[in-house]
Amino acid sequence: MLIETSKKNAICFDNSFVLLGSRFYASVKPTPVERPCIVKLNYGLARDLGIDLEVIEPEALAEIFSGNQILPGAEPLAMVYAGHQFGQFVPQLGDGRAILLGEVIDNSSFRRDIQLKGAGLTPFSRQGDGRAALGPVLREYIISEAMHALGIPTTRSLGAVTTGEPVYREKVLPGAILTRVALGHVRAGTFQYFALQRDEKALTQLADYVIDRHYPVVKKVPNPYLKLLEEVMDRHARLVAQWMQVGFIHGVMNTDNMAISGETIDYGPCAFMDTFDQTKVFSSIDHMGRYAYGNQPPIVQWNLTRFAETILPLIDKIPDRAVDLAKEVIEVYPERFQDYWLSGMRRKLGLFTSESEDEALVQSLLDTMQENEADFTLTFRGLCSLNRARTQADDSVRGLFADGAAFDQWAVRWRQRLASEGRSDLERQTDMRCVNPAFIPRNHLVERVIRAAEDDGNLAPFDELVNVLAAPYEDQPGRERFASSPRPEEVVKQTFCGT
Ligand code: AMP
Ligand code: MG
Numbered sequence: 001m002l003i004e005t006s007k008k009n010a011i012c013f014d015n016s017f018v019l020l021g022s023r024f025y026a027s028v029k030p031t032p033v034e035r036p037c038i039v040k041l042n043y044g045l046a047r048d049l050g051i052d053l054e055v056i057e058p059e060a061l062a063e064i065f066s067g068n069q070i071l072p073g074a075e076p077l078a079m080v081y082a083g084h085q086f087g088q089f090v091p092q093l094g095d096g097r098a099i100l101l102g103e104v105i106d107n108s109s110f111r112r113d114i115q116l117k118g119a120g121l122t123p124f125s126r127q128g129d130g131r132a133a134l135g136p137v138l139r140e141y142i143i144s145e146a147m148h149a150l151g152i153p154t155t156r157s158l159g160a161v162t163t164g165e166p167v168y169r170e171k172v173l174p175g176a177i178l179t180r181v182a183l184g185h186v187r188a189g190t191f192q193y194f195a196l197q198r199d200e201k202a203l204t205q206l207a208d209y210v211i212d213r214h215y216p217v218v219k220k221v222p223n224p225y226l227k228l229l230e231e232v233m234d235r236h237a238r239l240v241a242q243w244m245q246v247g248f249i250h251g252v253m254n255t256d257n258m259a260i261s262g263e264t265i266d267y268g269p270c271a272f273m274d275t276f277d278q279t280k281v282f283s284s285i286d287h288m289g290r291y292a293y294g295n296q297p298p299i300v301q302w303n304l305t306r307f308a309e310t311i312l313p314l315i316d317k318i319p320d321r322a323v324d325l326a327k328e329v330i331e332v333y334p335e336r337f338q339d340y341w342l343s344g345m346r347r348k349l350g351l352f353t354s355e356s357e358d359e360a361l362v363q364s365l366l367d368t369m370q371e372n373e374a375d376f377t378l379t380f381r382g383l384c385s386l387n388r389a390r391t392q393a394d395d396s397v398r399g400l401f402a403d404g405a406a407f408d409q410w411a412v413r414w415r416q417r418l419a420s421e422g423r424s425d426l427e428r429q430t431d432m433r434c435v436n437p438a439f440i441p442r443n444h445l446v447e448r449v450i451r452a453a454e455d456d457g458n459l460a461p462f463d464e465l466v467n468v469l470a471a472p473y474e475d476q477p478g479r480e481r482f483a484s485s486p487r488p489e490e491v492v493k494q495t496f497c498g499t
Contacts, residue, residue, distance in 0.1 A: 011073070026124070040459075041159045087290065097499075114180075115179070138176075139267060139498075191260075241341040242340075246437060251269040269282060279293070379400055385429065
């Protein structure tokens with residue numbers, strides 16, 4: 001049966017990364033697992049990838065998504081990379097538990113990596129076991145798919161399986177494997193690995209590879225590598241602005257977790273905040289708050305600078321000139337971030353023109369939210385129901401603030417600003433609902449479905465949450481409880497990377 005399935009070529013691999021040569025990876029097969037069982041398959045994503053899951057027998061699906069069966073055309077490998085982890089440079093990291101099966105060409109002609117995360121030991125596993133536990137796999141599935149539905153560039157989740165084997169963390173947990181899909185898994189850390197070795201040939205190969213794959217337009221300009229830096233800078237400025245606009249905290253923004261493609265990658269101790277707090281940290285290992293919510297924009301600049309350093313020899317043969325050119329690009333970042341952030345925040349407030357006072361208006365709301373411990377998502381979604389004239393609807397928003405009068409004061413300014421736009425309430429409110437989600441993967445909801453799966457083997461709550469989060473901007477009657485902030489006893493204070 002398995003052989004028949006593979007003959008149908010359910011997944012057509014087309015591998016380009018292997019062509020870079022063996023310095024870039026180690027060929028390694030997934031370690032077979034005992035009793036693979038499908039937890040979730042993403043049929044919609046599979047269709048977009050041109051993968052026909054329906055033609056495959058259920059048992060065969062579990063074999064494929066656990067790595068027990070390698071389909072023809074796949075060339076499994078673990079990528080090598082280095083990286084700054086919490087500011088400390090680690091000369092060699094690499095895929096310690098992720099194995100790239102190969103690439104497929106999706107329906108929009110984009111090349112997409114198909115990778116099994118938790119697929120067993122690789123030459124880069126260091127002290128790790130090469131495995132993943134069910135909880136973190138479900139977390140990544142839920143949050144990455146939610147990010148996609150929110151319209152934020154991200155790796156995707158094609159499937160999750162349990163392995164039938166235990167993994168040993170602080171306690172014994174069920175093992176699982178996630179199938180991750182990315183536009184590309186090359187990281188800033190991949191460049192750092194070759195820069196450390198002063199391997200200019202490999203750096204050029206790698207840069208040309210990411211240009212071909214993600215930034216083909218830069219080939220048209222006289223200095224494509226400088227332009228590459230600018231494009232990567234631009235994508236990451238936009239990405240982090242989008243994170244900030246939904247209250248997302250990545251948690252481990254190490255340079256090895258920064259994808260050159262501009263996708264959000266490596267969902268570990270990430271979290272969405274409930275009450276607004278610029279200094280918010282969830283990750284149990286982020287003791288100094290390096291990756292706190294409000295630090296994310298400058299940390300991206302720090303990471304971009306590390307990336308820029310790696311390609312200096314490609315930017316210009318004269319080192320001083322290369323530094324000057326790269327610096328010019330990196331120095332544009334704060335302004336670029338600010339532009340993306342402010343234009344997004346204007347849309348969140350229903351403003352469609354630009355006025356010089358807008359930044360202060362936005363900042364004043366955020367400050368008021370911070371002082372009054374207002375829920376970030378509920379506040380912005382609540383604003384979508386307010387009219388130009390004060391109505392009863394104001395009560396539900398002001399109720400989110402410890403001091404309702406503080407909100408009232410801000411709302412007076414906001415309404416004055418709205419008045420200068422001359423759009424109807426209905427039109428503005430409809431637009432606002434498209435950028436202010438009702439549903440985000442709140443920590444307590446994620447925690448609850450993981451508990452049900454791990455403790456009781458019940459996956460129904462996981463499925464339901466995934467479904468709700470697939471339409472974050474729609475009001476979903478009957479599902480209001482998924483939009484609520486946690487009750488005090490439900491608040492999750494810390495998240496863990498689970499490795
Ligand atoms: P992360 O914090 O997930 O970005 O991982 C940092 C590094 O540790 C990467 O090189 C991972 O491949 C590696 N790693 C994380 N968990 C494991 C594990 N269970 N086994 C082997 N390597 C791991
Ligand atoms: Mg990582």
